[in-house]
Amino acid sequence: MPDIHIKNTRIYYNNSLQTAEIIIENGKITKIGKDFRISSSDMVIDAGGALTLPAGIDVHVHFREPGMALKENWYTGSCSAAAGGIATVIDQPNTIPPTTDRRSFEQKLELAQKKSIVDFGINGGVTGNIERLKELWKLGVTAFGEIFMAESTGGLNIDEEDFEEALAEIKRLGALATIHAEDEKMRLELEQLLKGEVSCDYHSKVRPNACEASAVQSALELISRLEVKAHFCHLSTLEAVGMIRKEKYLAKRENKATLFTCEVTPHHLFLSTRDWERLRSFGKMNPPLRGSHSIKALVNGLNDGTIDMVASDHAPHLESEKDVDIRAAPSGVPGVETLMPLMLAAVRKNILPLAQMIMVTSWNPAKAFGLDCLGKGRLEVGFDADLMIVDPRNLRPIQADMLHSKAGWTPFEGMDAVFPEYTLSRGEVIWMEESINAKPGRGKFLEGSGKRLEEDEED
Numbered sequence: 001m002p003d004i005h006i007k008n009t010r011i012y013y014n015n016s017l018q019t020a021e022i023i024i025e026n027g028k029i030t031k032i033g034k035d036f037r038i039s040s041s042d043m044v045i046d047a048g049g050a051l052t053l054p055a056g057i058d059v060h061v062h063f064r065e066p067g068m069a070l071k072e073n074w075y076t077g078s079c080s081a082a083a084g085g086i087a088t089v090i091d092q093p094n095t096i097p098p099t100t101d102r103r104s105f106e107q108k109l110e111l112a113q114k115k116s117i118v119d120f121g122i123n124g125g126v127t128g129n130i131e132r133l134k135e136l137w138k139l140g141v142t143a144f145g146e147i148f149m150a151e152s153t154g155g156l157n158i159d160e161e162d163f164e165e166a167l168a169e170i171k172r173l174g175a176l177a178t179i180h181a182e183d184e185k186m187r188l189e190l191e192q193l194l195k196g197e198v199s200c201d202y203h204s205k206v207r208p209n210a211c212e213a214s215a216v217q218s219a220l221e222l223i224s225r226l227e228v229k230a231h232f233c234h235l236s237t238l239e240a241v242g243m244i245r246k247e248k249y250l251a252k253r254e255n256k257a258t259l260f261t262c263e264v265t266p267h268h269l270f271l272s273t274r275d276w277e278r279l280r281s282f283g284k285m286n287p288p289l290r291g292s293h294s295i296k297a298l299v300n301g302l303n304d305g306t307i308d309m310v311a312s313d314h315a316p317h318l319e320s321e322k323d324v325d326i327r328a329a330p331s332g333v334p335g336v337e338t339l340m341p342l343m344l345a346a347v348r349k350n351i352l353p354l355a356q357m358i359m360v361t362s363w364n365p366a367k368a369f370g371l372d373c374l375g376k377g378r379l380e381v382g383f384d385a386d387l388m389i390v391d392p393r394n395l396r397p398i399q400a401d402m403l404h405s406k407a408g409w410t411p412f413e414g415m416d417a418v419f420p421e422y423t424l425s426r427g428e429v430i431w432m433e434e435s436i437n438a439k440p441g442r443g444k445f446l447e448g449s450g451k452r453l454e455e456d457e458e459d
């Protein structure tokens with residue numbers, strides 16, 4: 001592996017933006033400083049004054065393999081990540097077959113190891129398979145879930161009883177539960193009520209703010225009763241942000257550690273119910289597009305630390321599948337490649353400071369999912385050289401035809417973004433000069449702590 005010397009770059013380090021040089025050896029950052037005059041490094045990258053940042057960690061992607069390789073596969077999905085400045089992803093279990101036992105886990109792991117160009121974790125699915133969770137944990141799943149409290153792609157939703165049992169088992173294992181929080185009962189009632197509804201924002205009406213709020217409320221009660229570590233996926237409402245803020249405040253006041261973290265997606269930050277007309281069924285995702293009050297709350301939550309991280313919920317479906325009636329269309333939008341570019345554009349527009357953007361796209365996800373112990377999440381000596389080099393002056397509109405997902409479309413068409421010039425993963429340049437520069441299968445499986453603990457015990 002060539003060693004790399006990045007020079008003429010700026011980094012956010014020790015609480016300020018500063019000019020620096022970075023030396024990378026054996027895939028790790030080994031020196032950060034100035035004027036390393038004699039470079040014995042094999043490769044010199046002159047960043048031309050551009051920024052070097054930690055590459056993004058996307059804790060929520062659906063790379064669709066096995067079973068739905070027409071929508072995406074581990075190669076195309078991971079190329080899409082790399083081209084968007086993301087060097088680590090965590091894949092969701094609603095594939096075919098779902099990742100709910102040893103066999104399906106090993107099948108996915110083999111495909112990912114053969115094809116992925118970025119490092120990856122794999123989550124274990126939770127349905128009626130409570131007795132399988134231990135086996136999945138020991139195989140090395142990163143976390144459990146997303147656990148679907150309501151129907152979404154893949155039909156893995158579980159009832160209240162199974163949900164509670166699953167959380168209790170996840171607590172026994174010392175693992176992390178990730179939760180898709182929507183109230184299934186409310187959704188079913190509203191579906192009946194809105195049978196004749198033809199308006200283009202139908203989907204936002206059958207899964208209203210209250211539908212998320214109610215599920216977050218009941219999940220929070222369970223989390224605190226069972227004292228299980230949990231993570232809320234794709235929070236989208238003013239109400240949920242309020243509840244999370246209050247819980248975190250109370251925990252802090254009582255000097256207790258918070259048991260949970262939460263994420264927001266770029267589509268809930270940068271799209272709204274006003275986009276229904278433009279996007280039609282292409283704007284259908286769970287939870288759905290929200291109004292401007294929620295968007296304000298999400299941005300504030302991200303700024304004040306209530307929301308811990310941004311994750312894409314990259315959920316590719318083909319154009320032909322989406323271009324049908326709103327009720328028939330599958331839910332989900334692609335987004336792994338546009339996450340970092342949209343966040344960087346948001347920094348340029350003063351929606352949030354650079355320091356906070358770095359926190360919510362690398363360090364916070366690394367900590368919450370135990371990837372910090374594996375050398376992920378920081379631009380710091382000793383950490384993996386998972387980096388992106390970007391010039392924030394290069395704002396340009398997103399165009400579907402320059403993206404790498406098999407989906408072939410994006411809900412963010414035409415929106416301002418800042419794409420990376422380079423993406424590095426463990427010291428290898430995997431994206432440069434607008435091209436992928438990596439062999440399928442170079443990505444490494446990041447073993448979850450259930451497997452690591454088991455190995456320690458064996459030693």
Ligand SMILES: NC(=O)N[C@@H](CC(=O)O)C(=O)O
Binds near residue numbers: 284
């Ligand atoms: N977000 C979505 O609307 N769809 C996701 C599943 C999910 O995250 O709920 C998918 O896998 O298609």
Ligand SMILES: [Zn+2]
Binds near residue numbers: 233287
């Ligand atoms: Zn979900």
Ligand SMILES: [Zn+2]
Binds near residue numbers: 146313
């Ligand atoms: Zn999802």
